[in-house]
Amino acid sequence: MNIYYKTKQNYKSPQELRDNVERRFGRIKFDLAANQFNHVVDNWYGPDSKLCTDTFNTPWPKKGLNWLCPEFQDISPYCIKAYAESLSGSRIAMLIPTFTSTQWFDKYVHGKCYIMFLTPKIKFDDTTITCTHMMMCMYGYPAGYECWNWKKILNYKYIQPLII
Numbered sequence: 001m002n003i004y005y006k007t008k009q010n011y012k013s014p015q016e017l018r019d020n021v022e023r024r025f026g027r028i029k030f031d032l033a034a035n036q037f038n039h040v041v042d043n044w045y046g047p048d049s050k051l052c053t054d055t056f057n058t059p060w061p062k063k064g065l066n067w068l069c070p071e072f073q074d075i076s077p078y079c080i081k082a083y084a085e086s087l088s089g090s091r092i093a094m095l096i097p098t099f100t101s102t103q104w105f106d107k108y109v110h111g112k113c114y115i116m117f118l119t120p121k122i123k124f125d126d127t128t129i130t131c132t133h134m135m136m137c138m139y140g141y142p143a144g145y146e147c148w149n150w151k152k153i154l155n156y157k158y159i160q161p162l163i164i
Helices: 015-025 076-087 105-106
Strands: 028-031 067-068 090-099 113-120 134-139 146-151
Touching: 015 067, 015 090, 028 076, 076 090, 076 105, 105 146
Parallel strands: 028 067, 067 090, 113 146
Antiparallel strands: 090 134, 113 134
16 A cells, blocks of 8 residues: 555645745745644635635635645545636645656646656655655646755746746
8 A cells, every 4th residue: 555545644744845835936825725733824725724614615816826735645636626726827836746647647737737846755744754756736837847856945947927
């Protein structure tokens, strides 16, 4: 069984990674799939949220960068929603495992967003769990890809958001 499915699915995304994503793409304004313990900004969607408890049935913010680190058991609905929302102007940074042989990758990731294959491996906050083979899917940006050493912030190129 895959480690992504055997572990608890609600760890907080690593602060150092979020900081470097913000340095490159701008401030994170919303966390689109969170709970009261793992949200990364004050504005978040998910159970017990004061803003929205169902991220799939509400439009996503169009101003600023949205953070999305969904549970890894069922990524497909998040990819579908992220792609659809990017077509109407949302910018989304989605942290997910690099499962390139899946239908959701083929239909809603490849050619639909800017993909950054991440190195080194990710250690989620408040845990000893580390994940290799992770990618950051940047919806609302021109399609493309790169290998990004996210610990070396000077090793990046600026990517202009799409104008919708």
